[in-house]
Amino acid sequence: MGHTPTAADLRNRLVNAILHDVPLTAGVERAMRTVPREAFLPGISLEQAYADQAVSIKDNPLGGPLPLSCASVPSVVAMMLTQLQVRPGDRILEIGAGTGYNAALLAQLTGDHGHVTSIDIDPDAALHARTMLDRSGHQHVHVMQRDGLTGAPENAPYDRILAAVGLWDVPAAWWDQLREGGRLVLPLRWRGQTCSVALTRHRDTLISEGMELCGFVPVIGQDGEKTTTLNTGDTIRLVHDEDQTVDAAALGHSLADTSGIEALSEQRIGGEESFDGVWLRATATDDRVCRLHVLPDALTRQLLLRPALPVRSPALVDGSTLAYLTVHRENLDPKRPHRLGAAAYGPHAHKLAHDLITHIEAWGQNRTAVPRLTITPAPSPTTASQGHVISKPESRLTLAY
Structure with missing residues (x-):
């Protein structure tokens, strides 16, 4: 009689498969092996919970092709957390609470002396995240129902900001909420494609330190x-x-x-x-x-x-x-x-x-080359030598190889 795999078995199997394709930090690997994804996805099987695929938790009420809220693909979650480079004690802002699973992983990474704030514009998603985090022992995570484009200034400044929704522009409100030297990871959309970009703040400039192709449900409120x-x-x-x-x-x-x-x-x-x-x-x-x-x-x-x-x-x-x-x-x-x-x-x-x-x-x-992306608030000065400029209402992107 064959052994029925436990949740831990399936969780470890998934992480092993992710490691085959995505290099993870030791902290991210440990968090992925520790936090039970099934606890945030009630009503689905363990096999579904530990498949490397997104799970919709709320359909789009306008009938669009993308769900309003979902649990992201685990390998993409792991990749973005590795990009974020969370340290023990960090103050973190997450845009897009989703199921609460990401926030639990972030709480695991930042430890007892850190702080995680997770916000979502949809009241049902925020309530779901709050409920699931409470049930899984993460009562200390701060969940708020609010527009992610405004951030959460009351808990700022943040060492790390992670967007779990697709952004077409970098909101002006986020600049004052990210510390000097802090890191922002977001799925950024330009010219029809989306990349998860890791950016470090150097005064009034965000400078990329890597980008990976990805796809995400777009944030509500940006229509560029x-x-x-x-x-x-x-x-x-x-x-x-x-x-x-x-x-x-x-x-x-x-x-x-x-x-x-x-x-x-x-x-x-x-x-x-x-x-x-x-x-x-x-x-x-x-x-x-x-x-x-x-x-x-x-x-x-x-x-x-x-x-x-x-x-x-x-x-x-x-x-x-x-x-x-x-x-x-x-x-x-x-x-x-x-x-x-x-x-x-x-x-x-x-x-x-x-x-x-x-x-x-x-x-x-050079098939593996990626451009250097710098982002400044709009309006901001440009020079011809910086690279190719794409101007958006709240930010200016400059790309150069």
Whole structure:
């Protein structure tokens, strides 16, 4: 008769699997092995609680594709906690209470002499987190129901701020709440993609010390990221920033009335190899970068050439011309059988496809490189030598390789 795995067995198995792919600090590993995730997810099985996947705890009342609140993917939680570099005794602010599990991990990391404040805009999420933290013996964690964009100044200043929701901009209110030398980790969205960025405060500048691709439920209250449909069936969409001009009618006309062209790069990838670095590399020099989202019906009807990833492919938009990343399987290199390319539609299709190929080749020169990101409050001065600037209402991002 086989042994039925206990919660501890499943917890250790999950952490072992995470360690295979994600380097963790000893403190984060210990916290992940200690805090029972199932205690924060009542009503689901132990197997579900210890699968490396997100668990929705409240659906979006507006019917959107993303839940209003969820328990994040455990490997992403572990990665972000490692980025945060919590020390014993730290004062911590968490934006997005979720289930309360993250706050329990943070309390474990900061110890008896630290302090954790966790806030959530949704009253049901805040109540759930408070209840689960009380039941699991974490009564000392401070949970508040409030808009995360305002922070929690009454418990500031903080040594660490962790956002467990996707941010499009860095709120001005957070600057006065983070200590000099303190660290902010947040899933930051720009040009249609999201990276978990670790930033250290140096007076009026946040300087990155690493970034990892991730995806998160967006924070409520920031609407600088837009979605524009390009066809009558709403099956071809562009996700872009508010400072980018997108002519939906002109692009829709190009897709419907012009033949797509395709160009191939010299870059090949393996079956499990990520090419998201192409996207990141392009955002550091090019303001035309956005995200293409194609629904299955558009592919079935062959309304356009197949993108690399239909739900999220990097794209360039220039007036009535659209170019986006493609992937083709070849048999020239068994280790890297897939070749990256660019499909394009519109009057300047060849030019825009070439521009995207240039970004692909630049990424291919150093595939693991990430840009240095500096963030300053807006408005703030800029100089031409700093790098590529993306201005947002409350902050200014500067990217440089």
